[in-house]
Structures are given as C-alpha cells and as structure tokens.
Amino acid sequence: MRPAAPMSIKPQADAVQLVLAALIAFALALPFATLKPNRIVPGQPLFLLDGPPFWARALVILALIALATVTWLGCRPSLRIVVTATALMAVILALGSTAGHLPPSNAYARLSPAAGFWLLTGALGLGIADGFARLKPSPLAGLMAVLAAVLILAGLFSSGWLSGISILREYQGRSDVFWREAVQHVWLAIGSLAAAIIIGIPFGLLCHRRPRLKAVALNGLNIVQTIPSIALFGILIGPMAWIGSHVPGASALGIAGIGAAPAFVALLLYSLLPMVANTLSGLAAVPRDLIEAARGMGMTDRQRLWKVEVPLALPVLLAAVRIVLVQNIGLATVAALIGGGGFGVFVFQGLGQNAADLILLGALPTVGLAFVAAVIMDALIAWSAPRKGRGSIA
Amino acid sequence: MTFASRAIPRLIGLCLLLGLFLQPQLFEPVFRPLANTSAPSIYAQAELWSLALSHVVLALGATLGALILAVSAAVVVTRSWGASFLPLSRSIANIGQTFPPVAVLALAVPALGFGDRPTFVALLIYGLLPIFETTLTGLTTLPAPVMEAARGSGMTEWQCLRTVELPLALPLIVAGFRLSLVIGLSTAAIGSTVAARTLGEVIIAGLQSNNLAFIVQGGLAVAGLAVLAHDALTALEIWARRRTRLAV
Secondary structure (H helix, E strand, O other): OOEEEEEOOOOOOHHHHHHHHHHHHHHHOOOOEEEEEEOOOOOOEEEOOOOOEEEEEEHHHHHHHHHHHHHHHHOHHHHHHHHHHHHHHHHHHHHHHHHOOOOOOOOOOOOEEEEEHHHHHHHHHHHHHHHHHHHHOOHHHHHHHHHHHHHHHHHHHHOOOOOOHHHHHHHOOOHHHHHHHHHHHHHHHHHHHHHHHHHHHHHHHHHOOOHHHHHHHHHHHHHHHOHHHHHHHHHHHHHHHHHEEEEEEEHHHHHOOOOOHHHHHHHHHHHHHHHHHHEEEEOOOOOHHHHHHHHHHOOOOOHHHHHHHHHHHHHHHHHHHHHEEEEEEEEHHHHHHHHOOOHHHHHHHHHHHHHHHHHHHHHHHHHHHHHHHHHHHHHHHHHHEEOOEOOOOO | OOOOHHHHHHHHHHHHHHHHHHOOOHHHHHHHOOOOOOOOOOOOOOOOOHHHHHHHHHHHHHHHHHHHHHHHHHHHHHHHHHHHHHHHHHHHHHHOOOOOOOHHHHHHHHHOOOOOOHHHHHHHHHHHHHHHHHHHHHHHHHHHHHHHHHHOOOOHHHHHHHHHHHHHHHHHHHHHHHHHHHHHEEEEEOOOOOOOOOOOOHHHHHHHHHHHHHHHHHHHHHHHHHHHHHHHHHHHHHHHHHHHHHHH
C-alpha cells in the first residue's frame, strides 16, 4: 500500500530533535536545584515543577511548548534558535527566582543548580548548536550571535536576578579577586601568544629558508608539546628561580621560581610548535610560480615576503593563533598550581575545599573564554581567507 | 634517518624510564643537587612503579574506552540512517575541543567525587573528541572510486565498513588515538589534584614541599611516558598509512 499523500502540515521533527526532546523530558523529572543550609553539607532537592515561583514555572513551560510546536511544524532553523534561546533564558531565570525561596535569616544558605538544570541547559544548548549547524551561518553571523549571547548573559548577571545562586554567591564574596585573576588569566594567555607570534613567525621564516634547521626545530618543539603541562610548569621553576637570583635586574621584572614567570615561559614553549609549524606550512603552500612572478617583476626579497608570501599564508597563520589562544586559555588554569594566578586559583581552591560552586566559578569562565576566543578567531580566519575575485589562488 | 638512529635513543629513553620506576635509588646522585640537604631527593611515599602503572592504566583505559565509543559514534553518523546526527555531532566536536582538559576534570569532581573515577571519566570524555573528529575525517574523505568499486562488487554495508572503510580510515583513527592518549597522560597527572593515584602525586608533593627534585622526577617520568607513547603511536600510524597505500 502506498503511503497517503502528505497532509497540509507534516510533522518535521527528526531523530536529533526527538533525542533532545527526550533529554528535556528526562531533565524535567530530575531535581532542578538543591537548597543547602551551608556550602558543604548535602541539601534538599527542588524540582522545576514545584521549586520556582508560579510565573517562572509558567514561563519555562510556555517556552518549552513553543519550542515543541516550532520544531513539530518544521519552522526555519533561525526561528527555532530564537525560541530555544528564549527557553534557555527562562530556565536560567527560573533558577534565579527560585533563590527567592531561600530563608532570609540564614546567610549561609545557598541554592545550587542540580542535575535537572544542567541537563536542561545542556539539551537546550545542543538544540541551539544543532540549529546553527543546519543554518550554516557565516562566521561573522556566528560571531554576532555569540556576542549577543554574551551581552544577554552579562545583562542577566548584572540585573541581580541571579544573585541568589550559589556560584554568584561565591563570586560576591571575592569579586575583587575574581577580576584580578581574570585579568591575570587573560594576560597569561594573550601575553604568551604575543611572545609566540613575535618569536615563532620569524623563526618559522628562518626555518623555511634552512631545511636542516627546520627538521631539528620541529622535532624539538614536538617533544616539548608532549611534555605534560603540570610537569613543564614544575620543571621551569628551577631555571626561573636561578635566573631570578643570578641575572641582575631579573627579579625586579618579577622573574622568580614561583609565580607567573615559569607559567608564562611554559605557555610560550607550548605555543611555539603550532606557530612555527603553521608558518612553515603556510609558506610552503604559496605557489612556486607566484614567487617566480614576483621575482620576475623585480621585487626584492623583503617585498616578496611582505607583499606575496605573508598575505597568502595569513589564513594558516591565523589558524595557528586560534589553536594557540584556545590552548593557552585552557593551560593557564594550571598556572595556579605554581602560584601563577588565573582562574585556576578558584578551581584548585574549590577542589581543596570540596566546594563545587567555587570550582564552577573558576571552570565556567575558562570554558566561556576559550569558546568566545575560538569563535572570534574563526570569524577572523574566514575574513582573511582569499575570496573569489580578490587575490584568489585558483 | 636510518632505523637504528631512530630506535636507539628511544630504547635508551625507555630503559632509563624503566630504571627510574624500578630502581629509583640508582638515580639519587642525579636528583640530590636539586633538593635541600635535609630533604629526601627520591619520592618515597609510594613506589614509583606502582604510581606509573596506575597512571598508564588510567590514561590507557580511558583512551581505549574513548576509542570504542568515538569510532562507533563516527560510524553511526556516517551511515545513511544516522546522518541526521552528523551536523550536530560535528559542532559538538568543534565546540568540545575548546573545553580545557583541566576544566573538564574539575567539572567531573562535583558530579563524581574525588579519586580515580572523575579522572577516568574526564579523560574518557575529553579523549572522545579528537578520535571522533579524525575518524569522521577518515570516513568522509574516502576516495570515491574505491567506494563505488566496493558497492559495485556487491558488498553489504557491513562488509564494506569492515573491509574497506575502517581499514582505509585506520591511519587517521590511530592519529586521533595518539592525540587523545598524549593529552590523557598529561591530564592524568593533573588528576592527582583530585586524589587520583598517578605520577602527578610526585609533582604535587614537590610543589607543596618546595622540593625541586620531586617536581623534576615526576615531570620527567610523565614526560617520558608521553613522549614514548607519542613515538610508538606515530610509528603505528606510519605503518597503517603504508599498509593502506599498498591496499589501494
């Protein structure tokens, strides 16, 4: 028997959306938040359907119904993304408003997000990611969307709606330290990236002209790359302490065995391999006949480098910057173990005190920072890639 | 480079590493100058070989688990019936790789408590992404003539996967496994901050008691393991690549 002709409205949900819907349904059955008398002891679970105030519950339910409808009708991905993002905001607001249920007398009581909240956030986040994957937006549009998300989140945080949540309680207790460590983290990641660019690209150019140096350098940097971060950070303490105490003026610059100096050098060493290797592969990919043509036009070596080779290798160089930046933001977390500061301070303090909220205060900004850095770099790379009609090498 | 000039330094490295694990006292003179005169220069709270063993078992076990899961997932999303998961799984792999390993480890602790368990799970989750991505690349960039020939010769989908697709993707699968294992060996060391039993314990003890001998000892041990694993798997990858070239 042949299937009936499609009706006017044909349900469009596919396997991915069914899985995500099942995840959301499962998340609703899990505890949404945990109310604890203080930071350490286990608390009492609250569910989404009885914890938050009525308006917040209604908001979440309405947003989820809208999402189901939009998905079922097979609306455009862009509309689905907007509805999913609204549902996500409703979930976050519901968590914030649940904090209003805290007993006002107990200053130590706190409301932590629980499994249900995380699963709901995760499933909705995946829904947004799926929407973007199908929409295939240009990197610039992706960047705009992420910036909008950052602005909305910043607005939510500064509105005070969420200030009752445990992670923000941890933040309120140490906001000065938080921003100091944030600056330190970014400084470590970007500073070592800048140093890697200044050293790595000229070194790559040198290796490009001298094949024997290239083999040795790549081998050495490959080995450095495999040394575990915690080991490299630790091993550098020795030489940095020696430099700090023996080289005149070094300790005035802040070079010492413990602190940011060995962390900075370790991040720099890790950054060199991607920088040098990509400089080499970018230069190697410049077509021979273009170089010949440049030579034929009477360009000097220097002109050829800056007007032909570097512009053509730019996307590959920026790809290296992306790798290094994301990697450094992650690795800078480890710097806290040797007194180098950064968000790792909260992660390791939290691990030491068995305080999950403090761990999250360090880990979530690190993850967010790495993600935003990756999106910004992706947009830059796409922008720098040769377009048709503008220096394309076909 | 000849085979001997490549193999001999690695064999020496392996022997030194095994010596350090089994007879650490032999290395006392090397580490002595790094420690204060009153402090011990060889870590003695636990046997180095047992720490090394549990370090390797933890990282290798988690990465093997990641290998099975990631290759299965990559196979599923490249079949016609699983294709609707392909765009999402691609973007998960892209986004997931921006997550710092330390953050993944730290986030596993609130959920799973302290010890080997969160470290194992964090290593497994983090190890999934590189293997998934390279396997996916391998399975989606197979030469079209080969695929047509396989289909034309009347192979079932399962036969095609087993005898054509997976063997051709093998070099890339091994490359992903290598990336994951090296990251895993490195992150397992940080696992000691959440009380996993690994060589990181030696480094952390050194950092806490300001004993450079411990830091260098643990650091060299972990680095040695990672470099040897990297080398061994690179050799395996080259072997697999050569084999597929013969096969094609």
